[in-house]
Each structure stands twice: as C-alpha cells, then as structure tokens.
Amino acid sequence: MFTVSVLITTYNWPEALTLSIQSVLLQSILPMEIVICDDGSADSTRLVVNDLAKSSPIPIIHIWQEDQGFRVAQIRNKGIAAAKGDYIIQIDGDIILQRDFVRDHIRFAKHKYFATGSRVLFSKRVTDQLLISGLHLNGSLLFKSRNKLNEIRLPFLQEMFAGFYKNRGRYQYYVKGCNMAFWKKDLLLVNGYDESFIGWGREDNDIAIRLINSGIKKRFLKFGAVCYHFHHPIFSRDLDAENIKKMTQAISQKLTFVEKGLSQYL
Structure with missing residues (x-):
C-alpha cells in the first residue's frame, strides 16, 4: 500500500489543462491529490484550477512561479516538494488519460525502479474539436490519431515488456516526460531535476540518467497507462544543443546528484 500524487505541468493553456484534470478525476483509481506545476501562466489558469478544485473529491494544489521562460525542471521540483504521495506520476497539461492510467501505474510500480510510458498523438483537427466540445471519458477514447499501437491496453503483457522494451542501446535513457512515475524517495536521492536545464527538452532524459547511475532502473510501461x-x-529548441551537452556529461561522468535541485524547496 502506498499513496500517489499526480503532477501536471502547464503553461498558458487552461482549456487543455481543464480536460487533463477532468481525465484524472475520472480515473478508475483516484490519486490522493493533483499538483499543478504552473510555469508562469496568466491568471486564467489559476481561475480554472480554483474552479475545478471546488467540486473535486481530492485536493488540487496549484504551484505557480513567475514566467521567466521555459523552466519546467524548476517548477517540477517545486511540485515534487509539495507532493505528499509516496509515488509520483508525472504528466503534462496537454495530456488526457484513459480511465485506467493511474491503476496501471500503481500496478506497475516496483521499488528501485522508475517507469515511463508512451502517448498517442492527436491531430490538430481532433485537438480543436475536443477543446471546443469537451470530453466524455467513459471507456477508451476512439479518435483518429497517430501511433495507434500506443492506444492498446493489454494488462497481461505489461510485465512481459517491462524489462527490455526501449531499455537498451540508444534507448537506454529514452523516456517520455509526459508519462513518467517515480518513488519520491528516489527523486530525493538524486535531488530531483537539474534546474540548469532551461528551454525545451532533455531535463527528463537527464533525471533518468542520474537515477540509473544511482542504481534505480527503468521499466517501460507498454500496453498500459494509455494517454493522449x-x-x-513545436516549442523553440534553441537551447537543445546545450542541453544535450549537459545530458552527455551526466552519462560520461556518471553523475547522480545535482546541487541546484529539489532540496531548495523542502
């Protein structure tokens, strides 16, 4: 038995965030709380969160920081510090969940491991329709989408694929930051995200590298934890080369702990 917090990272897209939160509240197993990690959104996001919190059966906590550019590593650290759960499931505010997403992550959780999964990509047309009409999330979402294989949920195959799927060679550090799960104690061990990663990308690969260097292994959740x-x-990737360089250093130097990380907010 353990408690679960769901972290949702967002920035200035309250319409998508509304649907993301609603999909968490329709889960077959609810987490103990939802923590919104807000990287500097305007007041409209706070109003949406406050409104949903009024009728939510679980606490919805809004963590906000000033808008100083893309600083997702920092706001995730603040959200992790605020989270009360033993196990942290991390998604983004442009993700909606199949109703057994949390159930699958709970079932898949294993000590000394972190987990990552896949996502199904909606087209622009489907995205626009959903944002206008809202969601009715009873059962699976059956929309035209790319990478349909990621929409298949087969619980009896999840454990079979866990140890080897996208877990070797060039995929050793492959993760999807919009679908990850960690034991909070393991995040404390590596001091969370490295806040020197600014701009889009690679902060999720970096934390995976440092967890693996610390002896925390990766499990890939295939055929489960379906999300859309x-x-x-596409976000600006001007700083991607610099972030790749830091990620590569974490591998070559076998880094585990970062100085400017989670501990600042504990």
Missing part, C-alpha cells in the same frame, strides 16, 4: 497528447506548435 493534444496537438500544438
């Missing part, structure tokens, strides 16, 4: 990703414009 709204279409949106």
Whole structure:
C-alpha cells in the first residue's frame, strides 16, 4: 500500500489543462491529490484550477512561479516538494488519460525502479474539436490519431515488456516526460531535476540518467497507462544543443546528484 500524487505541468493553456484534470478525476483509481506545476501562466489558469478544485473529491494544489521562460525542471521540483504521495506520476497539461492510467501505474510500480510510458498523438483537427466540445471519458477514447499501437491496453503483457522494451542501446535513457512515475524517495536521492536545464527538452532524459547511475532502473510501461497528447506548435529548441551537452556529461561522468535541485524547496 502506498499513496500517489499526480503532477501536471502547464503553461498558458487552461482549456487543455481543464480536460487533463477532468481525465484524472475520472480515473478508475483516484490519486490522493493533483499538483499543478504552473510555469508562469496568466491568471486564467489559476481561475480554472480554483474552479475545478471546488467540486473535486481530492485536493488540487496549484504551484505557480513567475514566467521567466521555459523552466519546467524548476517548477517540477517545486511540485515534487509539495507532493505528499509516496509515488509520483508525472504528466503534462496537454495530456488526457484513459480511465485506467493511474491503476496501471500503481500496478506497475516496483521499488528501485522508475517507469515511463508512451502517448498517442492527436491531430490538430481532433485537438480543436475536443477543446471546443469537451470530453466524455467513459471507456477508451476512439479518435483518429497517430501511433495507434500506443492506444492498446493489454494488462497481461505489461510485465512481459517491462524489462527490455526501449531499455537498451540508444534507448537506454529514452523516456517520455509526459508519462513518467517515480518513488519520491528516489527523486530525493538524486535531488530531483537539474534546474540548469532551461528551454525545451532533455531535463527528463537527464533525471533518468542520474537515477540509473544511482542504481534505480527503468521499466517501460507498454500496453498500459494509455494517454493522449493534444496537438500544438513545436516549442523553440534553441537551447537543445546545450542541453544535450549537459545530458552527455551526466552519462560520461556518471553523475547522480545535482546541487541546484529539489532540496531548495523542502
């Protein structure tokens, strides 16, 4: 038995965030809380969160920081510090969940491991329709989408694929930051996300590298924890080369702990 917090990272897209939160509240097993990690959104996001919190059967906590550019590593650290759960399931505010997403992650959780999964990509047309009409999340979402294989949920195959799928060679550090889960004690061990990662990308690979260097292994959750990703414009990747360089150093130097991380907010 353990408690679960769901972290949702967001920035200035309250319409998508509304549907993301609603999909958590319709889970077959509810987490103990939802923590919104807000990287500097305008007041409209706070109003949406407050409104949903009024009728929510579980606490919804809104953690906000000033908008100083893309600082997802920092806001996730703040959310992790605020989370009360033993196990932290991490998604983004442009993700909606199949109703057994949390159930699958709970069933898949294993000590000395962290987990990552896949996502199904919605087209722009489907995204626009959903944002206008809202969601009725009873059962599976059956929309036209890319990578349909990621929509298949087969619980009896999940454990079979856990140890080897996208877990060797060039996929050794492969993760999807919008679908990850960690024991909070393991995040404390590596001091959470490295806040020197600014701009889009690689902060999730870096934390995976440092967890693995610390002896925490990766399990890939295939055929479960199904989630759907709204279409949106690609974020600026101007700092990607620098972030890749830091990620590569974490591998070569076998780094585990970062100085500027989670401990600042505990």
